[in-house]
Amino acid sequence: MSAEYTDFLQASVRTATPLALAAYGELVVERSGVINLGLEGAIIAGAFGALVGAGAGSLGAGFALAITAGCAVSVLMAVVVLWLRADAIIAGTAVTMLALGLTGTLYRAWYGAQGAALSVPTLAPVRVAALADVPLFGRALFEQPSVTYLLYVLAVALWWWMRSTHAGLALRATGERPAAAFAAGISPVKVQAMALLFGGAMGGLAGGVLVLAQVGTFAEGLSAGRGFIAIAIVVLGRWSAPGVAGAALLFGAASQLQYVFQSLGWPVPYQLFLALPYVLTLLVLAGTQRRAESPAWLGRPLDDDAR
Amino acid sequence: MHRPGARWVIPGATLLAVVGSVLWILQAGGYDTARALHALWDGAFGSTYSLVSATLVRATPLLFVGLAVGLAFRAGVLNIGAEGQFLAGATVAVAAGFAVGGWPRLIALPLARLAGAAAGAGWAGLAAWLRRRFGVLEVISTLMLNFIAAYGVSFAVRGPLQEPTHVYPQTAELSAAVRLPLLFDGHRLHLGYVLAVLLAVALWWFLTRTAAGFRVRAVGAGASAARSAGGIDAARTAAWVFVASGALAGLGGASEVTGVTYALYEGISPGYGYSAIAVALLGRLHPVAIIGTSLLFGALEAGAAAMQRDANVPSVLAAVVEALVVLGVLALDHARRGRTD
Numbered sequence: 266m267s268a269e270y271t272d273f274l275q276a277s278v279r280t281a282t283p284l285a286l287a288a289y290g291e292l293v294v295e296r297s298g299v300i301n302l303g304l305e306g307a308i309i310a311g312a313f314g315a316l317v318g319a320g321a322g323s324l325g326a327g328f329a330l331a332i333t334a335g336c337a338v339s340v341l342m343a344v345v346v347l348w349l350r351a352d353a354i355i356a357g358t359a360v361t362m363l364a365l366g367l368t369g370t371l372y373r374a375w376y377g378a379q380g381a382a383l384s385v386p387t388l389a390p391v392r393v394a395a396l397a398d399v400p401l402f403g404r405a406l407f408e409q410p411s412v413t414y415l416l417y418v419l420a421v422a423l424w425w426w427m428r429s430t431h432a433g434l435a436l437r438a439t440g441e442r443p444a445a446a447f448a449a450g451i452s453p454v455k456v457q458a459m460a461l462l463f464g465g466a467m468g469g470l471a472g473g474v475l476v477l478a479q480v481g482t483f484a485e486g487l488s489a490g491r492g493f494i495a496i497a498i499v500v501l502g503r504w505s506a507p508g509v510a511g512a513a514l515l516f517g518a519a520s521q522l523q524y525v526f527q528s529l530g531w532p533v534p535y536q537l538f539l540a541l542p543y544v545l546t547l548l549v550l551a552g553t554q555r556r557a558e559s560p561a562w563l564g565r566p567l568d569d570d571a572r
Numbered sequence: 573m574h575r576p577g578a579r580w581v582i583p584g585a586t587l588l589a590v591v592g593s594v595l596w597i598l599q600a601g602g603y604d605t606a607r608a609l610h611a612l613w614d615g616a617f618g619s620t621y622s623l624v625s626a627t628l629v630r631a632t633p634l635l636f637v638g639l640a641v642g643l644a645f646r647a648g649v650l651n652i653g654a655e656g657q658f659l660a661g662a663t664v665a666v667a668a669g670f671a672v673g674g675w676p677r678l679i680a681l682p683l684a685r686l687a688g689a690a691a692g693a694g695w696a697g698l699a700a701w702l703r704r705r706f707g708v709l710e711v712i713s714t715l716m717l718n719f720i721a722a723y724g725v726s727f728a729v730r731g732p733l734q735e736p737t738h739v740y741p742q743t744a745e746l747s748a749a750v751r752l753p754l755l756f757d758g759h760r761l762h763l764g765y766v767l768a769v770l771l772a773v774a775l776w777w778f779l780t781r782t783a784a785g786f787r788v789r790a791v792g793a794g795a796s797a798a799r800s801a802g803g804i805d806a807a808r809t810a811a812w813v814f815v816a817s818g819a820l821a822g823l824g825g826a827s828e829v830t831g832v833t834y835a836l837y838e839g840i841s842p843g844y845g846y847s848a849i850a851v852a853l854l855g856r857l858h859p860v861a862i863i864g865t866s867l868l869f870g871a872l873e874a875g876a877a878a879m880q881r882d883a884n885v886p887s888v889l890a891a892v893v894e895a896l897v898v899l900g901v902l903a904l905d906h907a908r909r910g911r912t913d
Contacts, residue, residue, distance in 0.1 A: 300711055300712070349902055350909075351906065354650050359849075359894075362892075363895035366894075367892055370888055370892065373885075373886040493718075496715065534727050539723050546716050547708075551705070
């Protein structure tokens with residue numbers, strides 16, 4: 266049981282990693298007042314970039330290209346939303362469709378012949394001495410690919426950055442009352458553009474993690490809705506970085522529970538666990554919306570008095 | 573801000589950009605461009621069969637969900653949950669179809685379809701209720717409900733609704749009493765398409781010729797103005813539009829199972845609910861124009877399927893075109909606003 270328990274925890278953390286990284290990006294974007302449905306597109310672009318980079322060069326090149334590809338997607342998103350002043354929801358849907366279609370087409374064109382046999386090297390787990398020896402959860406949490414440690418580090422770093430730095434304050438002010446932020450000398454357009462860029466980079470990194478630390482290959486639609494899960498995670502985490510980390514781990518555990526139940530032979534439909542986090546997200550939304558934990562300006566376009 | 577010539581330059585540039593991008597992708601991918609385009613045309617319009625049994629059959633669900641999204645957007649309701657409402661409609665229509673499969677067709681078929689529409693309405697109604705009662709953004713709630721619906725279908729076809737041998741993850745086939753009549757012998761096109769077209773015309777009449785339709789448009793044009801100047805209960809109107817939009821999408825799902833597949837399985841919707849956004853936007857949210865744009869996208873998807881078959885070009889290329897069209901429309905909107913600023 267103990268080995269199974271460790272395996273379960275380890276797999277949960279592994280599944281949670283790309284979700285958390287993408288959700289950190291989305292957290293910053295939503296704190297600036299924008300809902301970024303283009304995140305799914307950034308993840309698939311990052312995954313494809315990782316394949317191209319790692320296939321041609323090294324793991325480092327893979328991650329670099331993953332982040333670049335994610336940024337490219339978010340630049341498109343920023344241009345359409347901030348410069349063309351289009352509705353962010355419609356733009357995000359289109360950007361995601363574009364990235365899914367483009368990566369699928371190019372993948373088949375460039376790698377189609379190799380098919381499923383195609384594989385790239387993946388990151389080896391790194392043991393954090395001392396911490397990995399802690400009983401119960403040490404090995405599960407601290408014998409992971411190096412990128413997983415970003416999950417823990419960013420939970421604290423982003424939390425501190427958003428509440429204690431000038432830039433973090435500008436970010437939150439933009440998401441709460443962009444006109445007031447503008448009056449205080451902040452450029453909401455610039456803040457949202459930077460936030461989107463960060464969100465795209467994190468989405469791309471998440472895609473890179475999928476390929477270079479988990480699957481070791483690419484497939485059409487590999488992102489499989491993780492960008493939308495990340496949006497749910499931000500809600501479930503109540504727009505705070507530590508909350509996002511916890512919610513991502515919950516989603517990771519929920520998706521691993523099915524295997525536990527399978528191995529135990531319990532006839533519980535696994536779809537229940539997969540759907541549960543979404544139900545939970547809706548309940549949290551219903552329960553907290555009135556308490557104004559979400560950025561006040563979330564999902565609303567910038568008015569003329571804020572540009 | 574005045575932009576001389578924007579009226580022609582921008583739409584022309586958009587069209588060129590879409591066509592140019594597709595050609596570039598085909599080139600960059602090393603595909604046989606001429607063969608791919610030939611397959612695309614053949615698959616969509618090349619023969620009576622491809623036009624009637626591929627393009628129009630594909631256009632039918634797109635028309636239903638396109639109308640659903642168009643109606644919602646008209647009232648400023650960002651319903652991106654047409655996918656989930658479509659799935660809810662398909663699932664409940666199949667379940668109802670099994671329950672009333674032994675009844676006369678005249679009763680059974682409308683009942684199953686109504687059940688599907690009601691399921692779609694209910695699925696959307698949940699998001700509408702969350703919005704009104706708790707102020708939950710419909711963008712996020714409908715997104716969540718899409719996932720829950722997809723897992724619901726996955727559960728249904730492996731659990732309570734699985735076919736009797738319990739081998740395949742799908743339902744048994746619906747009996748003849750709950751199948752939509754086909755329009756032509758030897759073709760797959762079914763009565764659902766005619767109904768969808770009639771619905772589009774009815775929706776246009778409703779929006780432009782009735783007081784309730786005027787309220788919908790007023791709320792979409794500006795909720796606060798509609799409230800203060802017109803005395804319209806904007807939140808209430810938006811909620812009802814939301815539910816009606818869900819009913820349309822649910823009816824689309826019901827039409828797919830009673831008209832085309834006769835069974836439910838995972839992946840019954842290849843993302844119709846998301847394509848619908850492109851369909852509705854390109855149709856400028858006008859129900860009659862959406863008949864045309866759904867046909868266009870139906871042709872695109874039918875042609876893309878043929879392109880994959882005959883020229884080995886992945887059919888997801890259709891998604892690229894849909895996305896570029898949406899981005900193009902957004903750019904056009906920007907240019908149009910630029911002229912009036």
